[in-house]
Structure formats: C-alpha cells, structure tokens
Amino acid sequence: MEWNCTLTEDRLSDYLDGTLSREEAAAFEAHAATCAKCAKLVADVRGLVTRMQKLEPLAAPPMLVTRIVNATTGPQKQSAGWKNVLAWRPAVLQPRFALGLVTVAATILILMYTAGFTPTRWKHADLSPGTVLRTANRQAHLTFAKSAKFVNDLRVVYEIQTRLQPEAEPQQAPAVPQQNSSPANPQDRSQASPHPGHSQARTGVLLASLL
Amino acid sequence: MEPDAQLVQDCLRGDGPSWEELVRRHARRVFNLCYRFTGNSTDADDLSQEVFLRIYKTLPSYKASYGAFPTWLTSVTRNLLVDHYRRTRRDRLTDSIDDENAPQLEEKPSAMRSPDKIAEAGELSAQIQEGLAQLSPELREAVILRDLQGFEYAEIQAVLQVPEGTVKSRINRGRIELAKILGDMGLRPN
Numbered sequence: 001m002e003w004n005c006t007l008t009e010d011r012l013s014d015y016l017d018g019t020l021s022r023e024e025a026a027a028f029e030a031h032a033a034t035c036a037k038c039a040k041l042v043a044d045v046r047g048l049v050t051r052m053q054k055l056e057p058l059a060a061p062p063m064l065v066t067r068i069v070n071a072t073t074g075p076q077k078q079s080a081g082w083k084n085v086l087a088w089r090p091a092v093l094q095p096r097f098a099l100g101l102v103t104v105a106a107t108i109l110i111l112m113y114t115a116g117f118t119p120t121r122w123k124h125a126d127l128s129p130g131t132v133l134r135t136a137n138r139q140a141h142l143t144f145a146k147s148a149k150f151v152n153d154l155r156v157v158y159e160i161q162t163r164l165q166p167e168a169e170p171q172q173a174p175a176v177p178q179q180n181s182s183p184a185n186p187q188d189r190s191q192a193s194p195h196p197g198h199s200q201a202r203t204g205v206l207l208a209s210l211l
Numbered sequence: 212m213e214p215d216a217q218l219v220q221d222c223l224r225g226d227g228p229s230w231e232e233l234v235r236r237h238a239r240r241v242f243n244l245c246y247r248f249t250g251n252s253t254d255a256d257d258l259s260q261e262v263f264l265r266i267y268k269t270l271p272s273y274k275a276s277y278g279a280f281p282t283w284l285t286s287v288t289r290n291l292l293v294d295h296y297r298r299t300r301r302d303r304l305t306d307s308i309d310d311e312n313a314p315q316l317e318e319k320p321s322a323m324r325s326p327d328k329i330a331e332a333g334e335l336s337a338q339i340q341e342g343l344a345q346l347s348p349e350l351r352e353a354v355i356l357r358d359l360q361g362f363e364y365a366e367i368q369a370v371l372q373v374p375e376g377t378v379k380s381r382i383n384r385g386r387i388e389l390a391k392i393l394g395d396m397g398l399r400p401n
Binding site: 009010011012013014041044045047048049051052053055056057058059060061064065067068069071072073 | 234246264359
C-alpha cells in the first residue's frame with residue numbers, strides 16, 4: 001500500500017487509537033520508519049496525548065458547590081451542623097491557607113510566650129486584662145534587663161581585650177618609640193619591652209576588680 | 212453510589228441533598244472544561260455556576276433518551292462556552308479597534324498573562340493551557356473533550372452535534388497543531 005506524509009498526518013489519531021486496519025498500520029509504520037519528519041510528528045503527538053490523558057484535573061474552587069447550591073435551592077439550613085463546618089475543609093487544605101494558618105498559629109504562640117503565658121499551666125485568672133498587662137510588663141522588663149546584662153558583659157570582654165592588646169602594639173610599630181627613647185633610661189626600657197610576669201599580674205588585678 | 216439518573220429523579224421530586232450530590236459529583240468536571248476552554252479561573256467559576264443554574268431550571272426537560280447525564284451536562288456547558296466565546300470575541304474586537312498596537316489580542320486571550328497562569332499547579336498543565344489558547348475554538352473543544360475529559364467519539368459527536376468524521380478530523384488536527392505549538396514553545400511532549 002502506498003503511503004505518504006499527508007496520509008500520515010490525516011490518519012495519525014486513527015493509528016494512535018489502533019483503529020487502522022493491519023495493512024494500513026503496516027504501511028503507516030513503514031513510512032514513519034523512513035521519514036524523519038513523520039517519525040518526529042508521531043512521537044510528539046503520541047507523547048502529548050499520553051501526557052494530556054494522565055494530567056490530573058484541576059481542583060474546583062472550594063466554595064463553588066456551596067455557591068451553586070445556595071443560588072439554586074437556597075442557603076443550607078443551620079441544622080446541617082458539622083456538614084457546614086466540613087464544607088470549609090477543602091479551602092483549609094489548600095497549601096496557601098494551610099501555610100497561612102501555621103504562620104498565624106506560630107505568631108500567636110510567640111506572642112503568648114513573650115507575654116509570659118504558658119499554655120500548659122494557665123488559669124482563668126491569667127486571662128484577665130490586668131494580669132495579662134502586668135505579666136507583659138514584667139516580661140518586658142526582664143527582657144530589657146537581660147539585654148542590658150548582655151551588653152554589659154560584652155563591654156567587659158571588650159575592656160579586657162583592649163587592655164591586653166597594647167602590649168603587642170610596640171613590637172609591631174617600633175619606629176616612633178625607638179627614636180624618642182634613650183637606652184640609658186631604665187623606665188623607657190621597661191615600657192618598650194615589658195616583663196611577661198608583670199603583664200599576667202596586671203590581668204589578674206583587672207579581672208579581680210571586674211568580678 | 213447512586214447512578215446519576217436516580218439522583219435526577221430524586222431532584223425532580225424536590226430532594227435538596229440529591230441536587231447537592233449531583234452538583235458535587237460534576238462540579239469539578241464542568242469547572243475543568245470551562246477553565247481549559249477560557250483559560251481564566253474567574254470566568255470558569257462564573258460559567259460553572261451559570262451551567263448549574265441552567266441545569267437546575269431545565270432539569271424537568273431532561274430525558275434519558277438525550278443520552279447519559281454527563282453528556283447532556285457537557286452539551287449545556289459547551290453551548291454556554293460558545294456563547295461566552297462569541298460575547299468576549301466582540302469585546303476583544305472592540306479592544307483591538309481601540310488599540311491598534313495590540314491586534315493579536317483576539318488570538319491570545321489576555322487571561323493567559325494573568326496571575327491565574329502563575330498560580331497554576333503544574334508547569335506542564337500551564338504550557339498545555341497556553342497551547343490550547345492558541346488553537347481555534349473548534350479544535351480546542353474537541354481536544355479538551357477527548358484528551359482532557361476522556362469522552363468517547365460518540366459522546367463528543369452528541370455534544371458537538373457534528374458527524375463522527377468531523378469529530379475525528381478536529382481531534383486529529385487539534386492534536387497535531389497543539390504538538391507543534393508546544394514544540395515551538397520548547398516543550399518536548401515525549
């Protein structure tokens with residue numbers, strides 16, 4: 001049977017559906033085996049059809065059914081109870097809403113712990129506005145005190161570092177002190193190259209005064 | 212699960228839950244058909260509601276001899292989609308007359324550039340959607356019904372009200388054109 005590119009295009013879906021006769025299918029395949037253009041077309045369309053048929057249908061908007069029912073038979077009765085509540089379930093299950101809920105929950109938890117409210121040990125009295133205000137105030141002062149202590153500690157460390165560092169500096173930049181100092185002056189000599197034991201003693205005194 | 216025909220009978224007797232079940236069962240399919248045809252989720256949402264409102268009003272006129280309920284539902288959906296396409300085509304033509312620099316607007320619906328596309332779940336799904344938008348409405352609806360909605364040729368024939376040969380020809384041409392469009396877009400279907 002004679003076959004050509006036009007026939008291949010015209011009967012492509014019949015071939016993919018398996019509705020060609022045995023002779024036609026053989027001629028189709030024989031032509032596709034020798035024609036690169038038709039072979040590519042067959043492969044592309046077959047791949048496309050397969051992927052489209054496997055494509056998952058999109059989810060309908062969560063409230064579509066409810067809106068349709070409300071617009072036709074009227075709003076659902078309140079006696080439906082949990083059914084109404086569960087109607088929101090698809091909306092909540094959407095990733096963006098779920099992420100939003102998690103973020104809100106995390107924010108509430110952080111605010112609660114910041115305000116000193118521990119969910120595992122709460123009492124009704126903890127929820128009164130006065131208690132909440134007092135606890136938040138106390139928590140704010142505590143946080144401020146901790147921050148102040150932290151800054152002070154940093155200052156102490158910095159102080160120690162800066163008092164220890166000047167001993168190394170003269171060795172790195174000896175030009176200026178060497179010009180002005182005389183080797184005959186023992187006081188200058190002690191400043192230019194201090195004794196290691198003297199430095200340790202000074203650090204000990206400094207730490208004792210800080211503590 | 213009760214068959215559709217039974218649910219329809221229950222609806223005609225005024226049974227609200229049966230109607231809700233019928234809507235719940237078919238809403239996703241109708242929404243998908245509308246979305247794939249229009250390429251716009253807001254339009255698809257509105258059209259889906261319109262479809263079920265019309266179904267609700269015309270349900271007493273439905274007879275089993277018209278075919279299976281999904282086929283009838285799809286026919287109603289398709290008729291509304293055609294109306295919507297004609298309506299929006301007039302709008303697009305008016306827009307293109309107003310703006311001479313955008314003559315291609317009729318060919319490529321502006322919805323394809325909207326956040327709907329970005330929000331779409333899969334990359335492949337989005338690419339197919341973009342390719343479908345470039346097909347003519349006749350080829351687009353045939354491909355959607357066959358390859359995305361899974362209808363048989365006879366059912367598509369009943370929905371489109373055209374001979375079977377025309378249905379097959381449209382599906383075949385639609386697939387080939389879509390494969391070429393996607394190939395030009397850089398998607399290798401295989």
